[in-house]
Amino acid sequence: MIKMLLTMLQGTVTSLEVFFLTLLFAVPLALPITTGRMSRNRILSSLTKIFLLIIRGTPLMLQLLVVYFGPSLFCIWLNKIFGLNIRVAWPRFLAANVALIVNYAAYFAEIYRGGIESISPGQYEAAKVLGYTKRQTFSHIVIPQVVKRIIPAMGNEVITLVKDTALVQVIGVSELLRVAQETQSRLFSFIPLFVAGVFYFIMNWAVSVAFVQLEKKLSYYK
């Protein structure tokens, strides 16, 4: 029993690693995507739109497979054409994170855009008349207000991320759910799956509490 829990904790650690790495990189990466999407440059905004359409329009599981197997399949194809013998393979864990980061950055970017567009023009006008530069307006006036407004939507997305970490098993990363399934078939027991469920639940409970706290902290103004 204790041994089972220990193996499952190892899977949980992997899941948590994927979760935190995705969050750490997707949150800042979404900002340039938002900027591209909102750009007045037609080419840039169209390219960003297409990118968002593809990322949000295809299954995350498919994206994981493409990111992990894509490069090596591409090399095999190159080798065939040019008669070369190059091999590339990259670590599953890295591929899993890259796919999740890109996918989540796309969703975050659209949430940011919604937040930015909800700031009234009067705020920009007041800042401009006072003599704030565009950069100062964005970092001192717009961003702080956007953060407050997007917290509920971000909470949703982060909770989904906890559960989406289970998908990285399609490229062979031993995260919590995969470990649970293996343990289940080894022991012929339902308990590992139940335990996995409890673990996911606890993680998401922590996420919810964190977001409620954050919302409270920013509730000093309307």
Place this chain on the structure above:
Amino acid sequence: MEQTEEIICVENLSKSFTRSDTATEVLKDISFSVHQGDVLGIIGPSGSGKSTILRCITQLETVSGGSITICGKTLVKDGVYADKQTMHGIALDVGLVFQNFNLFPHYSVLQNVADPQVQVLGKSRDEAEQTAVSLLARMGLLQKTGAYPCELSGGQQQRVSIARALALKPRVLLFDEPTSALDPELTGEILAVIKDLAREKMTMIVVTHEMAFARDTSSYIMFMDDGIIVEQGNPSDVINNPHQARTKAFLSRFNA
């Protein structure tokens, strides 16, 4: 008569908005000037272009033609704008108080008044807060320095926004219908603040629908309709004895 410095000079200003290929001319060949210590009152029906004049002077709108000179610096000459740096410098000479305040909701009252001084004038936080506190005291808001805009009445919010504008020491302060979002009681407190500023010889342009206030506080009045200055002159003449039919019609309810 003693010659005072010209603060704002507007010549042949025109502005049109284009929407789906049809241009609407909202300002047609407007010229006027404001000198140090003047209070220019602009009255007229909604949509007559009053606010657009203020928005052109504060660079919130781009003019279609004409010239604007502020404190001797050319903002735009015959429709051609100065370089970015000059424009930014000119912006610092002009303050604007909005109809709906536009305070920064995430800043306390004190921060609303102090932060622009830090960001824009490069003052130290301490120095900026000292200035802010003394201005807020003058506005009767010393008890509210720690409050957030959402906790204030409309009148208090507008007083904060006046303090915020004054903190940057503009050469001229523009008011865009500063009391239109307020009930009559709160309107009084804002008008009193503006009257005080007028007594201290603050140069101002006030767009307003408060006729009695415009008459008593302004040194000069312009009545606008449909993008042109229909009538202008001495406040009591324009308001109590208008000559133009359009001005008479507009003021008929007030003078009845």
